[in-house]
Amino acid sequence: MDGVALVQARISEIQARFAVPVRRTGSSNWATAASAAGLTGSDAVSASTSAGGGTASEAAVVAEAQKYIGVPYLWGGTDPAKGLDCSGFTQLVFGNLGIDLPRVSSQQATAGKAVASLASARPGDLVFFDHDSSRPGIDHVGIYIGGGKMIAAPQPGEAVKVQDVGNPVAIRRVLPEASAATLPAASTASLAGVPYADLFTRAGNRHGVDPALLAAVASQESGFDSGAVSPAGAQGLMQFMPTTARGLGVNPLDPASAVDGAARYLSDLSAQFGSTSLALAAYNAGPGTVSRYGGIPPYPETQNYVRNVLTKAEAYR
Numbered sequence: 001m002d003g004v005a006l007v008q009a010r011i012s013e014i015q016a017r018f019a020v021p022v023r024r025t026g027s028s029n030w031a032t033a034a035s036a037a038g039l040t041g042s043d044a045v046s047a048s049t050s051a052g053g054g055t056a057s058e059a060a061v062v063a064e065a066q067k068y069i070g071v072p073y074l075w076g077g078t079d080p081a082k083g084l085d086c087s088g089f090t091q092l093v094f095g096n097l098g099i100d101l102p103r104v105s106s107q108q109a110t111a112g113k114a115v116a117s118l119a120s121a122r123p124g125d126l127v128f129f130d131h132d133s134s135r136p137g138i139d140h141v142g143i144y145i146g147g148g149k150m151i152a153a154p155q156p157g158e159a160v161k162v163q164d165v166g167n168p169v170a171i172r173r174v175l176p177e178a179s180a181a182t183l184p185a186a187s188t189a190s191l192a193g194v195p196y197a198d199l200f201t202r203a204g205n206r207h208g209v210d211p212a213l214l215a216a217v218a219s220q221e222s223g224f225d226s227g228a229v230s231p232a233g234a235q236g237l238m239q240f241m242p243t244t245a246r247g248l249g250v251n252p253l254d255p256a257s258a259v260d261g262a263a264r265y266l267s268d269l270s271a272q273f274g275s276t277s278l279a280l281a282a283y284n285a286g287p288g289t290v291s292r293y294g295g296i297p298p299y300p301e302t303q304n305y306v307r308n309v310l311t312k313a314e315a316y317r
Helices: 003-016 029-036 058-066 086-096 185-190 197-207 211-222 242-248 255-273 276-285 287-293 300-316
Strands: 126-129 140-146 149-152 161-164 170-173
Touching: 058 086, 058 140, 058 149, 058 197, 086 140, 140 197, 161 255, 197 211, 197 255, 211 255, 211 276, 211 300, 242 255, 255 276, 255 287, 276 287, 276 300
Parallel strands: none
Antiparallel strands: 126 140, 126 170, 140 149, 149 161
């Protein structure tokens, strides 16, 4: 069994042990249930809300949606302990953040306001599809996370996952305009005084990564020193090895390029391994090492790295 399969098996084990369904108000019971099942760290990302009125920010929607990656598809499903269908997933995510959506995708396609095109879409927008040519009308929905990607519950036999958005037939924005701005109020406030806060916030929103997590990685990697070079040759604010930087098309000594590249890289790693902790372990020790061990490698350096970054991220939120 490869590393990704092991991660999915772990997720299935956790889901099987859930005793309390996720409610649509208050804090997410997913985090509570995951903790009770033995999943620690920030695999269940805490959802921040904007300062005014308790509405969800773009970053909070993406973080909330990421919690359910790996939950199996179940037609009519609204309980992640059993499974979710596409509209059950989107209703749950937004409900946990205080925004009520209709139950089915065709009704959700009337919520909020229309977005003209994918080029105008922002993280947190709903993207709709008509996959059944024999029955015209909306029959599928996902949550756009930026970069041409969405998180959705695809179809029977699959699980909630990050995938290419393709060509939606409709896009709707249900977040209040104040929360759909480039810099969510909560993220800006929580990173006040942190070096390069604007870069972390902008890149995090663009690629669906918690800005506080990006700041924590920079703190752990370089102490916010954009000119740092490690004995092993890692460079810059986010400490990319030259080969990794070239593969990502990143200039590691340019803070804006490095932070954007790190956000893209962490987003890809989170999608590959299904959790923030494993993504951080792969950032530190390499994706191949995480796959080989089927989890966080038994290296004190990597284990301490993951623990320290998650602790710092909590402090920045």
